[in-house]
Amino acid sequence: MLNIQENVDLKSFTTLGVSASARFFGRVRSRQDIEEAIIWAKRHNRRILILGGGSNVLISQPLDALVIKNEIKGRRVVSENNQEIFVEALSGEDWSEFVRFTVDQGWYGLENLFLIYGTVGAAPVQNIGAYGVELEDSFESLTALDLLTGETKVFSKDDCQFSYRQSVFKTVLKNRYFIYSVLFRLQKEASLKLDYGHLREELAASGVKNLNPRVVADAVGKIRTSKLPNPAKLPNAGSFFKNIEVGVTEFNALNRQYPDMPHFATESGQIKIPSGWLIEQAGFKGRQQGPVGMHKQQALVLINYDSASARQILDFSQTVKQAVKKKFGLNLEEEVNIF
Numbered sequence: 393m394l395n396i397q398e399n400v401d402l403k404s405f406t407t408l409g410v411s412a413s414a415r416f417f418g419r420v421r422s423r424q425d426i427e428e429a430i431i432w433a434k435r436h437n438r439r440i441l442i443l444g445g446g447s448n449v450l451i452s453q454p455l456d457a458l459v460i461k462n463e464i465k466g467r468r469v470v471s472e473n474n475q476e477i478f479v480e481a482l483s484g485e486d487w488s489e490f491v492r493f494t495v496d497q498g499w500y501g502l503e504n505l506f507l508i509y510g511t512v513g514a515a516p517v518q519n520i521g522a523y524g525v526e527l528e529d530s531f532e533s534l535t536a537l538d539l540l541t542g543e544t545k546v547f548s549k550d551d552c553q554f555s556y557r558q559s560v561f562k563t564v565l566k567n568r569y570f571i572y573s574v575l576f577r578l579q580k581e582a583s584l585k586l587d588y589g590h591l592r593e594e595l596a597a598s599g600v601k602n603l604n605p606r607v608v609a610d611a612v613g614k615i616r617t618s619k620l621p622n623p624a625k626l627p628n629a630g631s632f633f634k635n636i637e638v639g640v641t642e643f644n645a646l647n648r649q650y651p652d653m654p655h656f657a658t659e660s661g662q663i664k665i666p667s668g669w670l671i672e673q674a675g676f677k678g679r680q681q682g683p684v685g686m687h688k689q690q691a692l693v694l695i696n697y698d699s700a701s702a703r704q705i706l707d708f709s710q711t712v713k714q715a716v717k718k719k720f721g722l723n724l725e726e727e728v729n730i731f
Contacts, residue, residue, distance in 0.1 A: 394418050394428040396458065405461060406446035407509060408728075409627035410702050414441075414459035421463045421484075423537075426570055430542045433458045440539045441731065442570055444511035445486065448518060448629055450730045452702040460570070462513055467493065470575060477578050478532060483513025483571045487520075495605035500579040501530035504591070506609040507616045509623060509630060513571040517561040518727075519554045523612060524588030528554040532577040536569035545569070556658075557634050557727055584608060588656070590615055619690050628687070632694035632709065634727045636670070637662040646720065667716075667724055668692035674715040684708040706730075 400417035403409055416438060420426045433440045439457045443449070464484035471478045477499055481490050487510045491502045504525035510518075516534055520527050531554070534547050553560040561569065584603060586592045594611045595603065621628055638646070643663040647653055650673075656664045671677060671691040678688035683698035684705050694709065713724045 394420065394425045394432065396429075396432065400459070402443070402446075402451055402455075402459065405443055406449050406451065406629075407623035407627060408446075408450055408629045408705070409623075409696050410451060410700065410705065412451035412702065413454040415454070415456045416458040417461070418458065419461045419463050421465075423464070423572065426460070426464070426537060426572070427542060429458060429460055430537065430539055430570075433539070439567065440570070441567060442513075444484070444514040445509055447509035447623065448514065448728050450629060450702060450705060450728050452706060452730055455731065462511060462570075464572070472580075475580055477580060478575060479578060480573050480575045481512040482573050483511060485512040487512055487515055491609060494576075494578060495609045498580075498604060498606075500581070500583045500605050501576065502578065503605040503608040504585060504588075504612055507613045512574050516552060516554075516571065516574060517559055517729075518557055519552075519559050521557070522616075523591050524585045526554070526556075528552070530576050530578055532575040534571055534574045536571045539568060539570055544572075556637060562729070620693060621687055621690075621695065626687070627696040628693050629728045631667075631692045631727050633667045633671070633692060633712075633724045635667050636665045636722050636724070638665065638722070639663070646722075650720075665722070666692075670716050670720055670722065670724070671712055674712070674719050676712050676715060681708045681711065686712065 396416050396418045398416055400414045401411055402414055403411045418429060420429060429440060441455060441457050441459050443459060443461050462484040464482045466482040467485060468480055469477060470480050488507050490512055491506045495503050504523040505520060508520050508522060515527050516531060528549060531549050536545055536547060538545060591611060594615055598611060600607050637658060640663060654666050654669055658664050668691045671686060676686045677691035679685055682704055683700040685695050685697060687693040687695050716722055716724050
């Protein structure tokens, strides 16, 4: 039976470690639990908000809602053929643990996405990505429950409307569905993407000749550990801002002024500029304002150094955005979900 508590501080449930009160709170560990939560919310005229790993969230105000902590776990092979294997993971599974499971089986597709904090259910919401790979590349479908009606709906890739760090679940269907499970299409034969960031350099330095998903995931993990702070030690939400994408004409104008500006061409023909570099050039790498600051090794990561409030984090974020806008004429956009 679902246990619902009142007036719970969510500080320990988010990696940013910001205090914020939930009027009602419950942990769901089964489909029955979430169905009970939907019925309870309807009966008490409360909206439902979902927390997974709490790694990409800033709760900026008290939540007069039923906040659900997703702890529904499980994974299974659904089907396979000579080239592909279809693997389903329930949404409360830890994302990196699930990736580790797939690469240990020798399945290709998710290895570049290792060591991204969060849960399986949050991954398609954000269309998470790293080192030239995005979740949508291995996505087949997901099953979700409508938080208003309790009805089950299967979403195809087209239904999800994936784009850069975006999906339908962050736009028109925000807070409407509870993602129950995700089905992945993974490959049995070698299909590696190694030409993004320092990945190939790290693999070369490792001396490993026979590359496989586990070796690549280990390399990704090593790079991420060297650059990104552990939220358990320095509270953060990962990349606080999205990288910026501009058209070729706009980029060429910027590049003439800043010839050292790093950039990557996207499949859509846009040019992606690392926001961490922009923030660093604007003078905010390692810079601190009271209890908040940008990390000294990765300027894209905002750190809560000393029990910062949501207001202090938002004010500092705005200061960074204004500085980048003044210097480059570019608008940073938050990657974190702000409630």
